[in-house]
Amino acid sequence: MISAFRLTCLFLFTTAAAMAQMPVMKIKSPDAGQSVILSSLKVDVQVTGNIATTVMTMQFRNNSNRVLEGELTFPLPEGVTVSRYALDINGRMREAVPVEKAKATETFESIEQRRVDPGLLEKTEGNNFRTRVYPLPPNGIRTILIGYEEELKGQRYHLPLDYKESIPSFDLKATVWESLAKPELEEKPDGSFAFRNTSGHTYIADIHKTNFQPGNALTIHLPKQADMVESLLQKAGSSYYFLVNAYPKAQSRPRNWGNHIGLIWDVSLSGLKRDTKKELALLDEIIGEKQNLTISLGLLNNRFTPAGTFTITKGDWSALKKVLENVVYDGGTNLSAARPFAVDEYLLFSDGLSSFGAPDMKLFKPVHCITSAPRADYSNLKLAAAQSGGQFINLQTLSVKNAAEQLNKEVLHLIGIRQNSALREVYPSLPVPLDGHVSIAGITDDAAASVTLLYGYRPGAVASEQTVQLKTGEPTMVNVHRIWAQKKIAEMDVRYEQHKEEISQLSRQFGIVTRNTSLIVLETVHDYVRYDIAPPAELREEYDRLVKQQLIAKETKVNDLLQKAVTMATELKSWWNQAFKPAKSGKHFPHPDSVVIVGNGNHVMRETAQLRRQQNAAAAEMKMEESVAASVAAPRAEREASADRLADQVMIRGVASGYINTDKTKDRQKVAIETAAFKSDQVYMKGLEGATPAAAYQHYLSQRDAYSTTPRFYFDIASWFYEANRKDTALTILSSIAELDQENAELYKMMAYKLKENKQYEEEIFVTRKILEWRPMDPQSYRDYALALEDGCYYQQALDTLYSTLLQSYTREASQRDAGIEEIIITEINHLITLHKRRLNLAKIDKRLIASMPVEVRVVINWNKKNTDIDLWITDPSGEKCFYSNPRTEAGGRISNDFTDGYGPEQFILKKALKGRYTIETNFFGESQVTITGPTTVMAEIYTRYAGGEENRKVITMQMPAAGKEGVFIGAFSF
Structure with a gap:
């Protein structure tokens, strides 16, 4: 049996200012203790221009004498997704291949029935990924490889290394190609980690440590000159994928806030994971800029609760701040429950994950969507902002000061490119705010073509333009095509239902994990044939031979259940029309279960399920x-x-x-x-008997930290409130399960x-x-x-x-x-x-x-x-x-x-x-x-x-x- 990795890895690579989160293996056996450790971590980072490719190879050792099951979670930022996944099969790493998500899940579960477990990596709602790891063999090692490309923002690369335990074997290598200036290390895991110039404009830093606990994250700053431009070309047949990076000087003009603002504060259970201190600091900056205004507050979880209107004079918002500092985070999230106020515009503080209701909001005024959450639905927040004429602010990647500046000013946007017949499929095609850097990707048949970037404060009103000559000479080996595909997918994902078929096709072609495409690894070439999944290159020759010779039957699906249903309907009608006449006398006694007599008959064993x-x-x-x-x-x-x-x-x-x-x-x-x-005999139920609903709710909150990840806790407490006829409170508590x-x-x-x-x-x-x-x-x-x-x-x-x-x-x-x-x-x-x-x-x-x-x-x-x-x-x-x-x-x-x-x-x-x-x-x-x-x-x-x-x-x-x-x-x- 091979190792089964149902990989829904939760990646989150944030800026240095954000809280670092690292891979965590949770073992599902309650008495496993520290049986499973991360025994080896190898990280290879390569940066070309503003594209960074990261490959992490992790080995997990099970030091116990029994098979264990775990769940591996580790967090990707906005706009980044997994493009490579591999695991060890019979001692060798095997690359995953892209498959439509529903088919991948079907295949995974079908193979599970044969006690042979594949590997599956899939994306969940928001930009989140997670994993089941089974089996972890006794005294054995399993190896996982994850790779992704990201477009750097703010000229910074950040890799969190927040490990609580030392790692027996630790390797880290970072290579920066074709850099005119030496990269700067703002954070480094060890004092010996330093860049050296190896040849021309290439810089390398690496370390190998044993029993090592990193002291800091890795944060690389890549100095860029103002007004400079970069371009990369990747050959694709007779065409080229191109990427243009420009670093224009930021331009802005003051923005006038409305006098009456609606503040929608997400108080669902997942709000406990937001950086609310940072959010309050941003709110302080906004109010400090406006000074005198009125704010109407609405609290949002599984329902929407108006929480008062606050008149703020000379920037004093202490009364509102006190309310926000004391809100209770509970329940699922239903963004569609938000109701409009009579205001000029809105501020929404949320992760955008609508776990208990539709994600759309109908507020009819500009909505500025702000998130500080490590897991968020960026597409949903961007869509809400774009549709309403508001802005999207990601406090995971922006400082409070930069976010306030972006909100307090109308910033110059890239509003498009000048029409050019040599260029096609250029993204983004929607306006993008300038934050010291902007990039576009597209396809061209002319390697010497030029691209003219158009800047303006609003669509259609060009304030300035910049012409960039595509880079001639030798095309790069960087995966520009995947950066282009990520940009196109990200734009289509804003209207997912409209574009889901095209997203699926694109993600399969380019091997990118999306909400409807997964990466899968199967054990044998026979499984790839059986389930009609094209294998990785190493198995392709044998796969083609088997398919051509039809040596293995493909998995056949049951087309429908209709004929069986017709047969069953006939049987049911016959049963219904039959006259039953039970005997009037006599009692029936329980039928014994089947038994197996073992040995001398002293031991009777019930038949197994x-x-x-x-x-x-x-x-x-x-x-x-x-x-x-x-x-x-x-x-x-x-x-x-x-x-x-x-x-x-x-x-x-x-x-x-x-x-x-x-x-x-x-x-x-x-x-x-x-x-x-x-009835429930769980410890947390003690103290509820005879309690008033108010006291019972406080008891629930007092117990929640100890049982925050236990679904049964919310189920039992909600049941108590349903029995007490407090359906609203019960629903809020029950809906918290959706956030787990x-x-x-x-x-x-x-x-x-x-x-x-x-x-x-x-x-x-x-x-x-x-x-x-x-x-x-x-x-x-x-x-x-x-x-x-x-x-x-x-x-x-x-x-x-x-x-x-x-x-x-x-x-x-x-x-x-x-x-x-x-x-x-x-x-x-x-x-x-x-x-x-x-x-x-x-x-x-x-x-x-x-x-x-x-x-x-x-x-x-x-x-x-x-x-x-x-x-x-x-x-x-x-x-x-x-x-x-x-x-x-x-x-x-x-x-x-x-x-x-x-x-x-x-x-x-x-x-x-x-x-x-x-x-x-x-x-x-x-x-x-x-x-x-x-x-x-x-x-x-x-x-x-x-x-x-x-x-x-x-x-x-x-x-x-x-x-x-x-x-x-x-x-x-x-x-």
Whole structure:
């Protein structure tokens, strides 16, 4: 088994003024201690002009005697992205190749099922990356290589080296090519690190240390003369990529602030990571410049709260400052919740990561977007500023003084280039403020062409221009093409939805990680062939030979689930129309689980979930394939006639006339549903019993530092507030889970379940839509989103989305894992049609699926984690238990296929209920993964008289106890 690196590396390389953040390996085993260390770090930095290429090679040693799993996180600044990733395979480094993100994730998870783990590097929302590292072999070493190009700003290169422990082997080398002046070291890790002139205008500095803890970061200043220009050319066939750097003298004119400013302060949980001291210092500079003004304050997290209007005279803003210094940071971020004030312009202090709502703001006045966060959505902040006529300020790369100067003045911008037929695809094409430096990149067929830069204070009004002659002579070996691609992608990313296909194509071509393209490493050339992924150069010859000779079958996807669904619909109709007559006497007793007798019989071992998983998957696949084959072989005329008969049934008030229950519905009483009471025995819950909501919230804040990264902490406390009927406070605390990790579907599912339980449907719709965006390879993603739409009364969209679940293509592994989900989908499609037919257009729905099948009992369980095995148990009044070993009861109860590997769901339905009490339980076999999500979260939906008159639903969400816990009580009801 090779090492699996699900690399979503969080890079952040900031200026010397910003707080340094370095790679951190977090081990998921709580008792691992300091078992894993960074045993070797090699950094190679090469600077040509204003382009720096950084390659970091890291070796991690596991000093324990067991396999461990970790997560590697380390932070890239604005406009920079990973372009190289490699890891060791059988002792040799193998380069990654670019793949469309969804395909990369599918491939990764399919290979995981074979216990062979690939490496995957992907980007999450904002300019952020993260990683899973598994396995870290006992007493072994894994090696990771990361590379990226960046365009230097302010003529400075910065590499943080903030390591808390010494590194056994440390190597650092920096080379500056073709520099007219000797580079200056503003910070260096060791006193011996110094540049020396090796030849011409090339400067090199390097050190090798053992057991070394760097004292400082590496910050290189590259002196440039004012008004100088540089150009680089990289040959590409008959064309050239070019990069022009200009260092014009900064020009500006005073800017008049409005008299009334709206201040929007992001108080979501991630605000704790912002440099608020720096933000307050910038605000002080702005107010000091204006002196007399009015500021209306709005606090923004998962909701927007007006927090007063402050009249400031002679620069005294102490009252406002006191409010800002004492705000509580809590909850997720919903930028779209911001509401306009009657102001002249806005200041927004935020990281721009809208974790719990849409990212767009409608404020109708200029919005100046300011961030000091180590992780931020730069594209979103830039878009908000550009669309409104405001400015974007990054306090990670600007000092407070420079930021204030930029805001207090109208600065000269690069507003474009003069039209030239020799130039094409020149970026940026949008106005860019001058901060002592500006650069453009493009393509030309003429190496001797010239570029005329146009400067102005506003688009279309040219104040000055500068002509640059492209550099003739020998083209550079610097990756100018990737700098060009990064500039083009960055501009398109501002309007991502409009350009996502082109971004994906460009990022794959140039090997750049974007939000929809990843880098992947596979173990063998056979895997590259099987999953139709072009390998790195070292494997290309063998790959081409295997493909040409067709020696390896490519992975085939299941095109859709429709035919299986049609077969399942026929089975469900047959079941529904069957008359069940349970025996009136006699009690049913629990069915024993399968057992294996070991040795002399004194030790009895329960069958393993793995064995049951294999047996169920094989049986389900065989049964379904046989049914599909039989259905396809049926005479066409017979199938069409059957479909026509179903479609011709007359619907009355949403219930098919042929299926109306003969009971007198007006005489029936609503069935009361009992659910398990919320309880948590965690330490942080002590002190909440009997507390007032205000005291309980303070208790929550007092405990938060100790549990700040624990999802269950927020889930449990939010549950307490929901029980206390404080839904607003509960929602804020629950939404904090969205701030704990980037693009974590398990965390979002946890929130979605709780939102459904508490009827917060608009929020449920947003959360499930994000899950679908991240995981379009799972049928559960479509289903969850569809059911959230139904909760929100978007019935047509719900039906279309639910039906689309059956039309997607899935990997064979996913299809086998989720075999039988069609039964649940069909039930839910017909529920929508039965209740809301008059509001729906059914033209696209296969008629063979449609049949109103109301039932008196329906229970569904869902869970939020893969590789998890949870069983649904329903015990009826006679004592008979319906579960995976007894899927059909004498009373007519049926349970859907036993899901042992995925997200579920599992469903129990019963057409005609027996009189008496029904109990609902789960059996938690366990899970085969360890994640930051914590315990598995289960949501149970309990219905009585489903799809019929007087339907009643109760939803309960709870976290599972330790694996192997049988008979966890969920709920009960009596007919």
